[in-house]
Amino acid sequence: MTTYFISESDLTSLLDALSERGEVLTSRSATDSDYVTYAPRKKGQPFEYTGFRATASLKGLLFPEREKVAEYPAESPEAPEPSAPPVVVGAANCDVKGLASLDAVFLSEDFLDGFYAQRRRKLLVITQDCTNPRPSCACTYLGFKPYPEEGFDLNLSRVEGGYVVEIGSEKGRELVEGNSASAGEATQEMLAERDSTRLATLKAVEEINKDYQINSSRRELLALEEIQGPWNEEVSKCVECAACLFACPTCHCFLLYDQRVGETNERVKAWDACSYAGYARMAGGGTPRAFLLERFRHRYMHKFDYFVENYGFEMCSGCGRCIEGCAGKIDMRKLFKALESSAAPAR
Amino acid sequence: MENPYFPLPAVIEEVIEETPTIKTLVLKPEKPIAFKAGQFMQLTVPGLGEAPFTPSSSPNATERMEITILRTGRVTEALHEMKAGDPVGLRGPFGKGYPLDKLQGKDVLVVGGGVGLAPLRSLLLALFEDIGKYKKVSIKYGAREPAELLYRRCFEEWDKLDKVDLTATVDVGDDTWAGDVGLVTTLLKSLDVNIPESYAITCGPAIMLKFVTFELMHQGYKPEQIYLSMNRRMSCGTGKCGKCNIGPYYLCKDGPDMNYALIMDFPNVFA
Numbered sequence: 001m002t003t004y005f006i007s008e009s010d011l012t013s014l015l016d017a018l019s020e021r022g023e024v025l026t027s028r029s030a031t032d033s034d035y036v037t038y039a040p041r042k043k044g045q046p047f048e049y050t051g052f053r054a055t056a057s058l059k060g061l062l063f064p065e066r067e068k069v070a071e072y073p074a075e076s077p078e079a080p081e082p083s084a085p086p087v088v089v090g091a092a093n094c095d096v097k098g099l100a101s102l103d104a105v106f107l108s109e110d111f112l113d114g115f116y117a118q119r120r121r122k123l124l125v126i127t128q129d130c131t132n133p134r135p136s137c138a139c140t141y142l143g144f145k146p147y148p149e150e151g152f153d154l155n156l157s158r159v160e161g162g163y164v165v166e167i168g169s170e171k172g173r174e175l176v177e178g179n180s181a182s183a184g185e186a187t188q189e190m191l192a193e194r195d196s197t198r199l200a201t202l203k204a205v206e207e208i209n210k211d212y213q214i215n216s217s218r219r220e221l222l223a224l225e226e227i228q229g230p231w232n233e234e235v236s237k238c239v240e241c242a243a244c245l246f247a248c249p250t251c252h253c254f255l256l257y258d259q260r261v262g263e264t265n266e267r268v269k270a271w272d273a274c275s276y277a278g279y280a281r282m283a284g285g286g287t288p289r290a291f292l293l294e295r296f297r298h299r300y301m302h303k304f305d306y307f308v309e310n311y312g313f314e315m316c317s318g319c320g321r322c323i324e325g326c327a328g329k330i331d332m333r334k335l336f337k338a339l340e341s342s343a344a345p346a347r
Numbered sequence: 348m349e350n351p352y353f354p355l356p357a358v359i360e361e362v363i364e365e366t367p368t369i370k371t372l373v374l375k376p377e378k379p380i381a382f383k384a385g386q387f388m389q390l391t392v393p394g395l396g397e398a399p400f401t402p403s404s405s406p407n408a409t410e411r412m413e414i415t416i417l418r419t420g421r422v423t424e425a426l427h428e429m430k431a432g433d434p435v436g437l438r439g440p441f442g443k444g445y446p447l448d449k450l451q452g453k454d455v456l457v458v459g460g461g462v463g464l465a466p467l468r469s470l471l472l473a474l475f476e477d478i479g480k481y482k483k484v485s486i487k488y489g490a491r492e493p494a495e496l497l498y499r500r501c502f503e504e505w506d507k508l509d510k511v512d513l514t515a516t517v518d519v520g521d522d523t524w525a526g527d528v529g530l531v532t533t534l535l536k537s538l539d540v541n542i543p544e545s546y547a548i549t550c551g552p553a554i555m556l557k558f559v560t561f562e563l564m565h566q567g568y569k570p571e572q573i574y575l576s577m578n579r580r581m582s583c584g585t586g587k588c589g590k591c592n593i594g595p596y597y598l599c600k601d602g603p604d605m606n607y608a609l610i611m612d613f614p615n616v617f618a
Contacts, residue, residue: 069352069353070350070352070353072353072356072391072393073356073393073434074353077349077350077355078348078350079348079350079352080348105587106587108586110585110586110600111351111585111587111600113351113585114350118348252587253588253590254582254583255582255588255590256352256396256397256582256583257396258391258393258394258395258397260393260395265393265394267353267354272588272589274589280579280590280591281580282420282579282580283419283420283421283423283580284419284420286553287618288579288593288615288618289618290618294614294615298614301594301614302589302592305595306592306595307595309594310595
């Protein structure tokens with residue numbers, strides 16, 4: 001596909017044109033910290049290249065924390081089309097990798113979740129290359145890159161005087177080619193500049209993760225049931241807050257609950273967390289994972305074993321939100337490294 | 348947009364008091380619901396929530412559905428308070444149901460514990476209606492005490508059916524009971540079935556499933572010949588919400604009746 005170059009001001013007009021589709025969310029540095037958030041974009045606002053993912057993943061846009069999914073009794077079982085911002089600008093590669101996991105679950109052919117599917121169909125994702133990795137960044141650890149190669153509609157790489165624009169979908173192509181804002185073809189120099197920045201970031205993320213590199217697969221390490229030490233070590237730091245799960249772009253467990261509101265009844269779908277003691281509790285009080293260690297381990301088993309079995313890839317984007325958000329400073333990379341180190345002498 | 352979470356309205360037509368702790372609700376859904384024996388429904392108490400139940404009625408009767416409920420939690424407590432004429436909601440059916448095709452030409456051993464006989468009743472009715480296809484149906488059932496024997500009114504009739512036998516036992520006997528006393532596993536020590544040509548299907552509390560499974564294996568059943576009704580907490584019914592998994596399997600989608608060979612190596616199977 002052709003790769004374009006667009007100047008900063010032309011990008012602004014292109015983004016302005018997107019407003020016709022509805023709300024446009026764009027990444028923005030927080031004013032009082034070095035975090036990045038998504039905020040509704042205002043007309044004429046230049047794109048702010050943050051070079052790092054936002055604190056919140058895209059999960060909540062497609063699968064809200066809490067959402068009314070039914071009201072009953074009702075004349076019709078049909079649900080109204082859910083609303084959501086149709087454009088996100090400034091997502092990172094780990095964000096699109098996260099969407100891949102959610103897509104696998106909620107768009108699976110056997111049972112399609114319309115609430116997710118309708119939003120997903122409308123969503124346009126404009127990504128950016130990362131240039132500013134943090135210690136929690138683990139994309140290379142998962143085998144991914146700090147810049148997107150698929151799963152986006154348009155990708156922006158900052159170069160001298162503007163952006164190299166890569167087209168990732170037909171929707172993306174129509175946007176660039178159908179827009180009056182002039183986007184010319186990117187020159188070899190521009191592409192070289194982009195590639196050298198990409199390589200530098202890739203090296204930086206690899207450097208961040210160099211002490212955590214393992215030679216076994218995570219799935220193999222999880223199968224070593226006799227190794228208990230690292231699990232006990234990590235779980236002792238877990239305070240069961242579930243920040244790791246809620247911040248995770250791929251975790252998708254939920255709970256349905258009903259409530260009486262005035263004269264009607266509502267059914268709500270809300271995020272849930274498998275680390276909570278009551279998560280799988282049955283009527284009568286029994287639960288399959290009564291101990292925190294069992295629940296803690298279950299999360300890893302789901303991500304790196306069961307999900308791989310069902311969908312063929314790991315349920316992790318390498319975004320590092322679970323590492324960044326953990327009150328107990330639990331880091332999955334350290335856990336796997338410790339599992340491998342404990343296994344080594346035994347082999 | 349089609350909504351997988353919307354409960355289809357249904358009305359309670361009759362409440363049958365089965366035991367001091369178990370009631371059967373006879374429901375009339377707004378539209379007939381076709382299900383396979385072993386598939387389950389999410390039954391809604393309006394404004395309170397839903398809970399999963401496998402119907403206990405014949406899968407061949409779609410106009411009315413019977414659901415047999417032990418009073419044990421928040422939703423079942425409310426269901427026990429409901430009366431004929433009260434509205435409820437239904438979603439489903441979900442899951443795969445019992446492997447009826449595999450049972451053809453075989454000796455079918457059905458082992459139930461307590462309210463676990465409820466989902467098995469839908470299987471039994473399906474087997475009885477087509478009994479020519481099966482070699483025999485042997486039913487072993489246990490309850491805590493005689494008053495808690497579910498469907499006791501049907502036992503005599505079932506036992507008399509051609510190719511069917513039923514033995515029941517209670518943990519603790521009383522004056523009204525002349526039958527066996529002991530856990531249901533004691534009934535498995537003298538089976539009159541051709542084990543190599545048999546499938547065992549069992550449903551009951553987790554602790555009972557565990558010891559029934561072990562006893563069946565002790566008697567010579569292979570894990571592939573044992574089906575367990577793993578009716579754990581299930582919410583969405585579509586293999587997404589994550590409540591009910593055992594390893595890579597979602598009981599709501601891949602079960603709730605699971606071949607023991609598939610799940611035996613995963614953690615907390617009998618928890």
